[in-house]
Amino acid sequence: MNPLNQTVKTSTFNASQGTAKKSTPISQRLGSRNRQPIALISIHGDPDVDIGREEAGGQNVYVRQVGEALAKLGWQVDMFTRKIHANQPTIVQHSPYCRTIRLSAGPLEYIPRDELFEYLPEFVTAFQNFQAKEGTNYPLVHTNYWLSAWVGLQLKKHHNVQLVHTYHSLGKVKYQAVSHRPSIADTRLAIEQQILEQSNTVIATSPQEEEVLRYLVSQNGHISVIPCGTNLENFHVISKPEARLKLGLDPQKPIILYVGRFDPRKGIETLVRACHQYQTTTNASFKLIIAGGSDPNKTDGQERQRIEDLVNELGLTEQTCFPGQLSHDILPLYYAAADVCVVPSHYEPFGLVAIEAMACGTPVIASNVGGLKFTVIPEETGLLVPPQDINGFADAINRILTDDVWTQKLRKQASVRVSENFSWVGVAIRLSDLYRRILAESIMDERLLPLSRSITASEITTIPVTNPTRKVS
Structure with missing residues (x-):
């Protein structure tokens, strides 16, 4: 059985859960600046949590720092994650053009990441309902970790968004080091291969990661090497x-x-x-x-x-x-x-x-x-x-x-x-240049479909693995 054809839960966005603060439509917030909105998706890695807690580490730092740095370079950055407590604010405004948005998907409680897959269709529904409420579309989505990759692949399939992905952790490597493979392992491995072969590009944070991806995941698809960074204003030499x-x-x-x-x-x-x-x-x-x-x-x-x-x-x-x-x-x-x-x-x-x-x-x-x-x-x-x-x-x-x-x-x-x-500013500049190139290429692509149709709940299914046609660039 194809691991991507298993049954998953579906639901619609529960608007009654509300937000911590009323969200102003992007068109009003941006005014004459006319910033391009982009979405960073990190389902289990909340950009606004304290680092060091359960499943909170480098990915959370990466998304938050990249998001804030990209906002300074002229983008409107919305970072989407999963809400896990009823008392969490739905929207956290980090700067005028960068915010964390928590969507409801499954119960409002902590769920280990290996058990989150069945709630991903709810996340997709919540994401597109949020877009409809805001009156905007995100032409480019940058996903983080394989769970977010599944969401990104759904959005790319139905909305034809431009898709960028960062792995942060690789199933092929993880499962070689553990004695027990979780039941979700085959699904994860299939999605990790699919995101490499079908996204516009995958971000490898080092040449070594690029080598691992080519050796363990796929020879097909595009890879761009852009390292992580650190906040040099915070981390600096002290006696x-x-x-x-x-x-x-x-x-x-x-x-x-x-x-x-x-x-x-x-x-x-x-x-x-x-x-x-x-x-x-x-x-x-x-x-x-x-x-x-x-x-x-x-x-x-x-x-x-x-x-x-x-x-x-x-x-x-x-x-x-x-x-x-x-x-x-x-x-x-x-x-x-x-x-x-x-x-x-x-x-x-x-x-x-x-x-x-x-x-x-x-x-x-x-x-x-x-x-x-x-x-x-x-x-x-x-x-x-x-x-x-x-x-x-x-x-x-x-x-x-x-x-x-x-x-x-x-x-x-x-x-x-x-x-x-390894400054975050330098990382963001390289990502920004990459985003702009991808968006420019998409405008020139005559095969682009109009971004006009929403995904219905019945259409949210797992994506079958197909034979890729795109080769290594």
């Missing part, structure tokens, strides 16, 4: 003594830092065991800070408890602290206070934490996987180690913490690399 003083940390003791979600694939266990080995081998004193949010009732809370149990088992309780979720106001201080930031992920398409840390002048030890091989330059901004290599991470930690002269050189080169290559 280590100043940062430690503000955080109340020991000014002398070496600090090893991890920042991110609690997820087995993030490799936190590898880091903890490497720190234990480093201590056993050198008898050195250090502080391990494992920063990230958690909910005891969800998977990341369970993983945090597992890591805390491991810390206790290895006798690292006194050396380790869990500060919890850190706001972006305080996070740069933690990066600056650390002697090294460790990113031990089993796989990362890009790895925002690495460039945030480097922007603050902190060397990075990262797994030699995915986009981390692009962001971290070995011997220049940090070190790369094979994933799950406890000995390798322990040796790398020892080297950075004991070679002061070399480490100071790493700190300077790390911040320079980020400032020259």
Whole structure:
């Protein structure tokens, strides 16, 4: 059975749920500026949530930062996500031309992403009802993650929008690293192939991700390499003594830092065991800070408890602290206070934490996987180690913490690399140029159909996989 032909729930938009504030039609809000509206869709990655919570990480940052930067370049940016609480505002205005819009699709509660697929038709219906209410159409849609890709493919099929996609995570890679494949796996893999073959272009955030897509997903379709970025106004070099003083940390003791979600694939266990080995081998004193949010009732809370149990088992309780979720106001201080930031992920398409840390002048030890091989330059901004290599991470930690002269050189080169290559402004400029080219090409395409028909509930079905005709550009 084709995994894309399974039955899914359908419904219509529930207008009675209302909004937190009345939405002004785009035509009135823009006035004479006549900005081009575009939609960024991130169904499970709300751009307006605190980073570090369950399923809130790099994707949320990417969508929010790209959206705000594109608005500054002249676009009207609407970022669509799924509403999960009744008390969440439906519309959050971040700037005059950038906002988050939460649509109702399924129950108003948190649902794990592997269980969201059946509610996607409701999201499509809510999206087009919102368009009708606003009196506008989005000629270009940029989707994020495979769930949003399905929505984008529906919109492209019925409205002929121009479609851009960023994966953020790839099923082919994920399922190679887990012992149990979820029931949605085949559907996800089919959609990830379809979005590459049928979108106008897929954004790979590193050359390494492009190679993986070609090797594991499809040789067909268009790929544009545009990296992620970081907010250089927020993440910048701060003196280590100043940062430690503000955080109340020991000014002398070496600090090893991890920042991110609690997820087995993030490799936190590898880091903890490497720190234990480093201590056993050198008898050195250090502080391990494992920063990230958690909910005891969800998977990341369970993983945090597992890591805390491991810390206790290895006798690292006194050396380790869990500060919890850190706001972006305080996070740069933690990066600056650390002697090294460790990113031990089993796989990362890009790895925002690495460039945030480097922007603050902190060397990075990262797994030699995915986009981390692009962001971290070995011997220049940090070190790369094979994933799950406890000995390798322990040796790398020892080297950075004991070679002061070399480490100071790493700190300077790390911040320079980020400032020259990974600003959100630079990322947005490249995306903006890409969008404009795609829209210009669509105007010249005589085969374009008029954007005149709405999708009815009966038409919202899964899209069958077809044999692509477009070849690699």
